[in-house]
Amino acid sequence: MTHSANISARRTPRQYRSRQTVEAVLAAVPLILKRHGAGAMTTNRIAEVAGVSIGSLYQYFPDKRSVFSALHERHVVDVRSLLERHVASYGSAPFSAFVVDLVEELVDLHCVDMELHRLISVAINEGPEHFRAALHAAFAECIIRCGARDMDRILFVLPNLVEGLVHGVTLSPLTSRQAKGEAVKATLAYLAVHPELSR
CATH class of the missing domain: 1.10.10.60 (Homeodomain-like)
Structure with a gap:
């Protein structure tokens, strides 16, 4: 981004x-x-x-590339708004519930015009680093609020995991519903080894 x-x-x-x-x-x-x-x-x-x-x-x-860049910027704004909205609304719910809701919405966002996402990614050669950084910041803020330990370990894995799952949706042969279900299961499997995040 x-x-x-x-x-x-x-x-x-x-x-x-x-x-x-x-x-x-x-x-x-x-x-x-x-x-x-x-x-x-x-x-x-x-x-x-x-x-x-x-x-x-x-x-x-x-x-043509500048048209794709403008479409990409629009997508970036949508992702940032989604992250900001989720972080702002995060209250006393378990961190795992926050993450699952976020993953589901991010998958939904990337399931709209999947072919367009693929085209733009190839055309402008945009890597996922900025998306991972935005996820890292959102997760860090919410992890601090829930008082979890091992934050560095969690932040080493979770943003990379979620980014890979969300962007993988655009390449998957699965339906959007199936892809969302698998992304949520994979995320919950990781969070299960950090029970303090489920409190």
């Missing part, structure tokens, strides 16, 4: 019509994927499906 939004567009859309153009371009990408597949993804096709001229597209996106 990087801050690629500042480099993903030539101009920042300020007027309503400009914002509409950008939204139409971004919305065109999943439509093309569903109708024609990743091989048909060109800037000309994106502009055509978006209903804008290729010149209008290039005003905001210098190339």
